[in-house]
Amino acid sequence: MKLPVLYTFRRCPYAMRARISLYYSKISYEHREILLKDRPGELYALSPKGTVPVLNLPDGKVLDESLDIMKWSISVNDPDSWLVNNITDQLNAIRINDDDFKKWLDKYKYHDRYPEFPIKYYRHECEEILQSFEKKLDKRTYLFCQKISLADMAILPFIRQFANVDILWFNGRFANISKWMGELIESEIFQSMMKKYEIWKPSSKGQKIIFNN
Ligand SMILES: N[C@@H](CCC(=O)N[C@@H](CS)C(=O)NCC(=O)O)C(=O)O
Structure with missing residues (x-):
């Protein structure tokens, strides 16, 4: 085959x-x-x-x-059923991840190549985006409902990269996302x-x- x-x-x-x-x-x-x-x-x-x-x-x-x-x-x-009925919201979050978050993430990771601003500036731009996820996870276990859906898995690898730049700071700053990420990274699929x-x-x-x- x-x-x-x-x-x-x-x-x-x-x-x-x-x-x-x-x-x-x-x-x-x-x-x-x-x-x-x-x-x-x-x-x-x-x-x-x-x-x-x-x-x-x-x-x-x-x-x-x-x-x-x-x-x-x-x-x-x-x-x-990763495709749940709020798919438009999910695709919107993925778009923000791919268009905006990824851009700031690269500058945060490779800040020495972008000396026009200090590292904290780039980190802050990422934080602004992550803040909405942190809030969502106050109310539920996953980003868009009580179970894993497409957006969780589409965004996870990027948040993982962000977290790994300074994992101690990240865990303290984003307790909900850090728990969410830890669980998904431990999953068999990941x-x-x-x-x-x-x-x-x-x-x-x-x-x-x-x-x-
Ligand atoms: N929009 C593409 C982006 C893929 C992408 O940029 N992949 C990176 C590796 S992480 C790459 O191939 N970079 C090489 C390049 O841009 O020439 C997708 O979602 O598949």
Whole structure:
């Protein structure tokens, strides 16, 4: 059976969310681990922008946006109903994450490359966005309802990156998010999708990830 092929990079938060959704939906696939500094021609042939993740479906279709991979995956199998009725709010939160939070997160992480402002300025811009999540989690266990939904998992890898810049400060500043994050990171899906794989060599097959549904 021909499997979907995923080009991915372990530490990329966009690739993480794609892998989370494939594991959640139990979609067997071929895992091609790549290095951003040495991207294979095969990746560019599928998607000239050369970003990861890229999912090449057996029918030839190419998904080169992480959120599209999540949506496709959940459309194939959504065992715990991650797509709940407030999906517009969820997509809006994901958009703010991808358009705004990610921009400030990069400046916070790599603040020495952006000396026009001190690190705390960039951190504060991120905090402003996270504050609304902290408030949401006063009332419920997950961001959009009492159970995990799409937005929790789409945003998690980015918040994790933010937290890891200064985890002690983060845990003190955002107690609710830190509890939410800790629980999701411990989950089987998150742990499974963070497994390490050898870098894919174009002369060989990638690693087959098989789910026996
Ligand atoms: N909008 C894309 C963004 C993906 C993205 O920017 N991935 C990063 C790695 S974390 C990348 O490939 N960067 C290389 C580049 O921009 O050339 C998505 O959601 O899939």
